[in-house]
Amino acid sequence: MTDNQLGEFLRARRAAVRPDEVGMPSHGVRRVAGLRREEVAVLAGVNADYYTRLEQGRERHPSAQVVEALSRTLLLDADARAHLHRLSGTAPARRSPAATDRVAPGLRVLLDGYAGTPAFVINPALDVLAANALAEALYSPFEAMDNLARMVFLDPAGRSFHPRWERTAETVAGHLRQASGVDPGHPRLRALVGELAAYSPDFVRLWNAHTVRGKTRENKHVHHPDVGSLTLTHHAFDVRDAPGQQLIIYHAEPGSRSAEALGLLGSVHATAHRT
Structure with a gap:
């Protein structure tokens, strides 16, 4: 060049x-x-x-x-x-497109195409907008796979599902802090922060630390009651046609115990649904 x-x-x-x-x-x-x-x-x-x-x-x-x-x-x-x-070295004069929570049909088809690995779509407030079957199976210990922050701070399953809960909670709070800096007036984000602050002293502590953190590439360590502990890598991709949305894909190293556990989890989940 x-x-x-x-x-x-x-x-x-x-x-x-x-x-x-x-x-x-x-x-x-x-x-x-x-x-x-x-x-x-x-x-x-x-x-x-x-x-x-x-x-x-x-x-x-x-x-x-x-x-x-x-x-x-x-x-x-x-x-x-x-x-x-x-x-x-100049900034575009145009306004950023408005964020949307609608997941395009093509993206939903793509999610289902990742049959062997959990995949889902989130918005800046960490609401889960769409998920494939294996992602739903992975997060089945929670009352609902609706919002990653609420699942960590308010769902009773959060602390047992995330063995490194403090690190996970810090990351989640840091992500919300970063999102609030990008769009301070985002109504959904403001409502979520208010809800978490009202019911979780741990969230208040981490939120007031003002740690800012985007989606990291750190390994995720989780414990599922049906298949035990899993170590997963993950990647986050911005959805170009839907500002604010991210596609999250988890992956287990081929041949590892975590890969075997994911396969077993998928079978158990599919059997339960057929039953």
């Missing part, structure tokens, strides 16, 4: 725009593909020499207004526009 990514990006996108796409007249043979530098400058309302310096790397910090003007001129879509802002 070169040290002039901004200039190379502008040059490539300029070459991809035909003059007729932006209403520019085209006469005779053009020596360059796409728009000329001068044409981009005119359309964006910037000085031609300034734009040339941007492409050449002699100017690397355009304002957010200039970036927006170039984005419109070069017909950039949302992803390319955000990329140009990142290259320029």
Whole structure:
């Protein structure tokens, strides 16, 4: 990679725009593909020499207004526009899409495709929005698989299910603290924090510590009454089409006792449902 990514990006996108796409007249043979530098400058309302310096790397910090003007001129879509802002060191001017708790049908199908490993979708307040059968089996000791924070702090099964309960509780409280910083007015999050604070002194203690923590990659240690102790790795993926949602996938090392326990748990759960 070169040290002039901004200039190379502008040059490539300029070459991809035909003059007729932006209403520019085209006469005779053009020596360059796409728009000329001068044409981009005119359309964006910037000085031609300034734009040339941007492409050449002699100017690397355009304002957010200039970036927006170039984005419109070069017909950039949302992803390319955000990329140009990142290259320029500016923040996108658009508002973030509103968060949603609706899980897309395609994502629900994907969850069921992970038949051999627990998978579920959560929102910033740690509400469980959808889960596959093995995730439901894993969390079956709880009264309801509805909210990961409520399950840790308020459900009687929480402390026996999480052998390292203090560490788990600290992580959960830290996640909620981080989420509240991203969206302080999130009504569901505010209601959950109020509920936990009203009924759990441990939550109050950890919440007041102001620890901020996103989803970690630490191993999860759990104890299920039907199959015993399990050690699981997990990955969190942002759901691109649903801001705020995350897909969580647990995984046991192949051939390990935990993998055998997950397989047994799935069989027990399936048998119970058939019965």
